[in-house]
Amino acid sequence: MNNVHLLMGYVLLLMQLSQGISRYCQEAVDSAESVRSCPTSKEEWEIAAWKKNCSKIASQQNCSSAEKFQYHCVLNGYRNETLEVCAPSRIIFGHCVEFNLQGGVIQEQYSSPCNDTFPRCDKHYSSSTAYKYPNCYQLVSLSGIIYSKTTMKYHETSTTDESHSREFQIIVGITAGFSFAVCICACIIRVIRYKTKAHREAPINEMGGSICVSLVESNKARGLSD
Structure with a gap:
């Protein structure tokens, strides 16, 4: 069974590489916003996605197909904030998911591998279903971060x-x-x-x-x- 999962992971990774999903996306960077928390259920996720309205810019970007350009709420590269962002969805392998501002891409949060205790996530999953793995959001440290009552446009100059x-x-x-x-x-x-x-x-x-x-x-x- 492990071999089957491994083979499936290889196939999915090769498909992503061939589709160029890991490339920089300016529209995604422009849409990134810092938020206090992320949805932890499908219903909350759908409401947040409706408010973010990623479909408005999905047809105007050329980072991926419009169908793959979806709402995300994930960690930032520093793992000290959660971000709402419209970006091409991709398969994540055994890690929590982040949006990397410098890379302009949704990707694995390499310092946050999943395991059987904490944080928990599947061996591979779609980045657009991050709400299924609330443990990852608990990794966010709020120390030194000041939030306003409303979301703010995110313009951090990341050195990740x-x-x-x-x-x-x-x-x-x-x-x-x-x-x-x-x-x-x-x-x-x-x-x-x-x-x-x-x-x-x-x-x-x-x-x-x-x-x-x-x-x-x-x-x-x-x-x-x-």
Whole structure:
């Protein structure tokens, strides 16, 4: 079962890389707003998404298809604020999700891997369903952050090490592609070996059958002569 999940993860990652979902999106950066908290249920999420009205700019951006350009409420790169943002949704692998301002992209919060205790999240999930994993929101530290009663436009100049994030994504993509290719090659080799083995055993079985028939006929002949 673990191998199946791993293979599915590789396939999903390759699909994302091929679609260019991990690229910078200016429209997403412009839409980012700091909020006190994020929705923790589907109903709250839908209400917040309606208020944010990402569909208004979904048809005007070229970061992804309009269908994938969705409402998000996630951690920021520093893990000290939650942000509402309209951005291309993507598959997240085993981490809480963040919106990285410098990268202009929804991605894994690499300092927040999920586990069986805290924070909890699935091995892979859509970033647009982050409300299912409220543990991730609890990671936010409010120390030193002053909030107004209403949301404010977010213009932080982030110094998050985006280059490390990009390098990590590239390494993961290459590793995933290589591993997937190895799996395919291993399957092909096993099939070839199986067919070769079956082909070799067939003449031996036929020879054994012929020998048995010859022995039976010989015994019959001896019986008649006696």
